[in-house]
Amino acid sequence: MTVKQRNALDWAKLACDTLMNQYEPVKLPPADRWHYHQGVFLCGMHDVWEQTDEQKYFEYFKEYVDKLVDEEGNFYFARSELDAIQPGLLLLPLYNETKDEKYKVAAAKLRNLLNTLNKTKEGGFWHKDKYPYQMWLDGLYMAGPFTIQYGQMFGEPELTDLVMEQERLMRKNTKKENGLYYHGYDESKQTPWSTEKGHAPEVWGRALGWYSMVTANFIEMLPEDHPKRDELKQVVHELIDALIKFQDEKTGLWYQVVDKAGEADNYLESSCSCLFTYAIAKAVNKGYVDKSYWTYAEKAFQGLIENKVEVDDKGNFHLHDICIGTSIGTYDYYVHRETSTNDLHGVGAFILASVQLAIGSENKE
DSSP, X not given: OOTTTOOHHHHHHHHHHHHHHHOOGGGSSSTTOOOHHHHHHHHHHHHXXXXXOOHHHHHHHHHHHHXXXXXXXXXXXXXXXXXXXXXXXXXXXXXXXXXXXXXXXHHHHHHGGGGTSOBOTTSOBOSBTTSTTEEEHHXXXXXXXXXXXXXXXXXXXXXXXXXXXXXXXHHHHHBOTTSOBXXXXXXXXXXXXXXXXXXXXXXXXXHHHXXXXXXXXXXXXXXXXXXXHHHHHHHHHHHHHHHHHTSOTTTSOOBSBTTOTTSTTOOBOHHHHHHHHHHHHHHHHTTSSOGGGHHHHHHHHHHHHHHTEEEOTTOOEEEOOEEOOXXXXXXXXXXXXOEESSOHHHHHHHHHHHHHHHHHHHHHO
């Protein structure tokens, strides 16, 4: 199949299949760990399974979980950070499909982190214990969707309002005048990077990508009469309007430091471009923005295929220019972070975006 013959769902499947052929599930990097890198990729695979009903995708992410979670629901995970909660998004569909109690027990352990994680004075969860008094945009995606879904499945609807309060605090403390959001903030203002107001000094692409994706996802998770639904629709619309102003005209992609395109060493980064593509496509698919915005998502997806994706002579998928895991820092820190190929941050985001493009294409037919 040539590049031009592949549709968006074909691209998602190719990305999944390439890594499935390369790694047994538990050896996805970092190997033998309950970790959000694998969680993001496998959440993308879950979406592919839902679209295709191909059982191999379900069995693959199930095997990842089953190699780490024992029959009593015990497993090793970091207990001091929001990141550990994200792969819990795999436990919930596995419980729905199998009704195996071990998945429910494991999910409860992640939910109970919310009782012990440290908080800012305003009530926001620290991103990790080693980053005291810091909230990061990333954390809303790492813990938010799981927390809401867990509460809905197991009779704790108040968890929805807990997550909505975390979103409110993030927005209050990180929104920039141009409509974008800084990477995070330090309530204590003790970090070398914190500004006078305590927020990060830059708009880092992937962190904003997590925020754009998760706010688009939150809306459909809320009850129809929830007062936050309309507010979040406005948040998503305003953020997308801001994002398209910084979309590269030639390629349709976005920069590592989103709003500093012309500065030295800045570059078009793949994972954030995927996440913004997802957010725009999802917002169109759900009617949060009108259909005219679809062209921005299509342009970005095409830009990824033409500029960042390579298919080798063996038919394997490679996504280039993915920034590795990154803390909060200054401009130079972000633009000089190492990049890699097929890092799960990027491949997972690519698959998630591809599925949204596929859903939108079906809706247009």
